[in-house]
Each structure stands twice: as C-alpha cells, then as structure tokens.
Amino acid sequence: MATAKTTKKATKTPKEAVEVKSLADMQGALVTKRAEMMETRRSHRAGELVNPRAITHGRKEIARLKTAIRAHELKGDK
Numbered sequence: 001m002a003t004a005k006t007t008k009k010a011t012k013t014p015k016e017a018v019e020v021k022s023l024a025d026m027q028g029a030l031v032t033k034r035a036e037m038m039e040t041r042r043s044h045r046a047g048e049l050v051n052p053r054a055i056t057h058g059r060k061e062i063a064r065l066k067t068a069i070r071a072h073e074l075k076g077d078k
Contacts, residue, residue, distance in 0.1 A: 023072050030065045037062060 021029070037058045043049045 021068075023069065023076075026065055026069050026072065030062065030069065033058060033062050033065060 037055075040049065040054050040058055044052060044055060049055075
C-alpha cells in the first residue's frame with residue numbers, strides 16, 4: 001500500500017519595508033506613482049500598452065504607499 005504524501009502549506013509572511021522612509025519621501029513617491037499610473041492608463045486606452053497587468057501592479061503600489069503614509073500619520077499622533 002502506498003504511503004500518503006503530505007504537502008507542506010506555504011504560509012504568507014508580511015513583507016517588511018526594506019528602508020524606513022520619511023513622510024515627505026512617501027508622499028513624493030505617491031505623486032510619482034500616480035503620474036505613472038495616469039500615463040499607463042493613457043497608453044492602455046491608446047492600445048500601446050504591452051503588459052496590461054502594469055495597471056494592477058501600479059494600483060497596488062499606490063495602495064501600499066497610501067497605507068504606509070496613513071500608518072505613519074497615526075503613529076505620529078500617539
């Protein structure tokens with residue numbers, strides 16, 4: 001009789017920031033990412049975008065930046 005195989009489930013670990021950025025740096029990066037997102041959407045509408053997943057990736061990067069900015073603001077209030 002064959003033995004049952006057991007698979008080890010991968011557990012997700014939260015990603016840590018590589019470097020700690022100041023609030024001004026994060027806000028500047030947010031402005032840059034939003035500008036890049038506008039350009040990506042424009043090129044997608046024009047049919048020039050090769051990889052449409054760039055829209056999803058950019059949207060998630062913006063969300064991460066906004067989350068980090070909000071966490072920094074809340075940490076400063078305490």
